[in-house]
Amino acid sequence: MKKLMNDPERIVSSFLDGLVAANGTLIQRLEGTDVIVRRSSPPQKVGLVSGGGSGHEPAHAGYVGKGMLDAAVAGEVFTSPGADQFFAAIQAADQGEGVLLLIKNYNGDVMNGEMAQEMAEAEGIKTEMVIINDDVAVNDPDQRRGIAGTVLVQKITGALAETGASLQDAKRIAEKTVSRVRSMSVALTPCTLPAVAQPSFDLAEDEMEVGIGIHGERGMDRREVASSEKTAQLLLESVLKEIPSAAPLALLINGMGSTPLMEQHVFANDVIKQLDRDIQHTYVGDYMTSLDMAGVSLTLLAVDDELSSYLQAPVHTVQWTQC
Structure with missing residues (x-):
């Protein structure tokens, strides 16, 4: 077995620290979590959250900032983040106008995102979720995975959200993009x-x-x-x-x-x-x-x-x- 340069038990956390160290004017790490958030965001803006297992870099932390995501959750390599991590991202992204989750169609991501939504709703945070399933290699649309098309959904939805659009309008544009x-x-x-x-x-x-x-x-x-x-x-x-x-x-x-x-x-x-x-x-x-x-x-x-x-x-x- 080839000797590894980095400890696989710490590689995700070390990656996040390095990303922030190199780009601290744009992003920061939410203390005690594996969540990357924007340094600054317009007031009263709908929040956009995405995430999933690590190993897909630059997705998703690389897309946190003006015109795209407000927060990204990084799970372990190829492993969905827990509901508590998604919830922390929702809390960080919420500015009173609600939060939209953009989730790739993998069972763990969807399940933990839904649990986080329930936690957020209990705290009075309005949330919606759009599931991304652009991979035509899978015949059944309900089972299709979210892959690189996810980035275009994030770009378009993030641009609309930056204009002060509502949560429902952000959900509408995300669903429209997913359908195309x-x-x-x-x-x-x-x-x-x-x-x-x-x-x-x-x-x-x-x-x-x-x-x-x-x-x-x-x-x-x-x-x-x-x-x-x-x-x-x-x-x-x-x-x-x-x-x-x-x-x-x-x-x-x-x-x-x-x-x-x-x-x-x-x-x-x-x-x-x-x-x-x-x-x-x-x-x-x-x-x-x-x-x-x-x-x-x-x-x-x-x-x-x-x-x-x-x-x-x-x-x-x-x-x-x-x-």
Whole structure:
């Protein structure tokens, strides 16, 4: 077994401390918790909270700040945060206008988020929850996982919330975005789980895993490694089935953790050449990773004037800054 550089029992807490140490003008750690919150927020603003297991950096703590999240909860690696942690984030984000939880569709995240909502309601804090399920690799929409499309939901909802919108309007825009965003991923290597220093699954050098999740889950199909061009075609075929044919698009190409930016942009070019659609926004980089996994995910969002305007709105977080 390879010797680890960091103690896996403390790596999440150490990561949060390091993130704050490097970005203390933007964010702070809520004392006694694994919650990252904004340094400052406009008064009487609806609060936005997201979170989940760690290992997906920069999600979600990297998106706390102006124009996105007010608080992010970090569980242990690939493990849902407890309800008490979500509740602490809700309390920190609440300014009297209520709090919206943006939760990826994993059983633990949803269950603990709902328990935190009950705790908040008992304290008189209004809450709503929107569940994100953009992964088309899973056929049943109710079982679909939340993956990289989550970041676009956070960006759009955060931009609206910054304008002083109500809790119900923030929920409306989040649900609208969820209904229009679809994603799918492919892995060339599995990720390495810190606690055991072992890969999450076995994959031969000439194989790729299609339709993987972000927690090291096996995909829906395993096949011989294909070129970037053919991989783009494969993912587009699945994602485009659920995107309105006439809608302009936002495109997000996401690295899974150890895919070089050079390769991400090669893949982005292959996707754009094959799409032959009105692409109004393009994002390429590591937005929602799976530790050190090599691979990419493709996200398409069918935009209209409203969604497009919020994608273009100013944002200032550790990971995403846009004037």
